[in-house]
Amino acid sequence: MDTSNWTTAQEFIFSVFPVDWGNAVTCFVPLLFIYAFILIGNLIIIMVVQLNVHLHTPMYFFISILSFLEIWYTTSTIPIMLSSLLSERRSISLNVCMVQLYFFHSTGISEMCLLVAMAFDRYLAICKPLHYPTIMTPRLCVQLTLICCVCGFITPLPEVVWISTLPFCGSNHLEHVFSFSTCASHLTVVSLFFSTVGLTYLRFSDTHSLIWDTAIALSFTVLCPFFNPIIYSLRNKEIKEAIKKYMSQSKIFSHKAR
Numbered sequence: 203m204d205t206s207n208w209t210t211a212q213e214f215i216f217s218v219f220p221v222d223w224g225n226a227v228t229c230f231v232p233l234l235f236i237y238a239f240i241l242i243g244n245l246i247i248i249m250v251v252q253l254n255v256h257l258h259t260p261m262y263f264f265i266s267i268l269s270f271l272e273i274w275y276t277t278s279t280i281p282i283m284l285s286s287l288l289s290e291r292r293s294i295s296l297n298v299c300m301v302q303l304y305f306f307h308s309t310g311i312s313e314m315c316l317l318v319a320m321a322f323d324r325y326l327a328i329c330k331p332l333h334y335p336t337i338m339t340p341r342l343c344v345q346l347t348l349i350c351c352v353c354g355f356i357t358p359l360p361e362v363v364w365i366s367t368l369p370f371c372g373s374n375h376l377e378h379v380f381s382f383s384t385c386a387s388h389l390t391v392v393s394l395f396f397s398t399v400g401l402t403y404l405r406f407s408d409t410h411s412l413i414w415d416t417a418i419a420l421s422f423t424v425l426c427p428f429f430n431p432i433i434y435s436l437r438n439k440e441i442k443e444a445i446k447k448y449m450s451q452s453k454i455f456s457h458k459a460r
Contacts, residue, residue, distance in 0.1 A: 213295045230287045236428050237280045243431025244269035250444045257440060260338045261327070264320045267347050268313060268430070275309040276427045278302055304362040312354025319346040 251257045251266040282302065286292040294302070326334050 213293045226287045230284060233280065233287070233424070234284060236424055237276060237284070240276050240280075240427045240431065241273060244272050246445065247431060247441065250441055250448070253448075254444045257444065260323050260340075260343045261320070262441075263340075263343050264316060264323060264347070268316055268320070271309050271313050271316065272427045272430055274305065275313060276424070278305040278309060280424065300362055300366045303365070304358055307358035307362070308355040310354075311357050312351050315350035315353050316347070319350055322346075 247269040248266045251262045279302065282294060282298075286294070323338055326338055330337070
């Protein structure tokens with residue numbers, strides 16, 4: 203293979219993005235709705251947990267941290283997807299790609315570690331209920347959260363630094379649509395997250411469909427964060443009651459203002 207005329211790529215072009223403007227808008231509208239839902243849903247969870255004293259428990263503390271990570275996890279990918287859908291030149295620079303790669307992996311790994319910490323919390327609550335208050339203290343919750351974030355933000359750093367030093371020669375076209383890449387409820391989230399991520403990196407054959415790759419990638423970058431606020435809030439009785447309480451209070455204050 204003759205590589206004498208190859209130059210180092212400074213940007214990547216998404217060659218399988220919807221070329222037709224109508225298809226691009228068709229993809230843009232639901233993706234924008236999903237992103238707005240993720241942001242609003244997770245912000246509501248964080249606000250409700252912080253403002254309600256009876257929700258200041260380890261389980262809801264971890265849920266609020268997970269919601270915070272979800273916001274940054276999706277923000278590292280979806281805004282660029284949205285801008286690329288409306289842009290004539292659908293591309294991403296090498297530097298931006300590396301930054302996005304780091305934050306996408308760091309927040310994703312932090313979420314994985316946090317899900318393990320949440321599973322440990324549920325194990326203690328179910329199997330050792332009498333010792334639970336003395337073991338799962340607020341200090342331990344903070345320590346576990348810090349460990350999860352430190353592991354998440356340090357683990358991908360060598361990988362990204364090493365990749366950034368490699369020369370990207372040849373074609374800079376990426377043939378991928380989006381290439382930038384309580385106990386029962388908790389198990390649902392874990393299953394969705396780890397199964398889709400696992401299928402992305404595990405290959406059982408050399409031949410695989412691009413559509414299949416795209417579907418899996420969208421599952422763990424968009425659909426999993428979309429379902430998390432639903433699973434942890436709309437299916438959670440205490441959070442639903444807290445939201446209803448604040449909604450009723452806002453109505454009372456609005457009537458008094460009138």
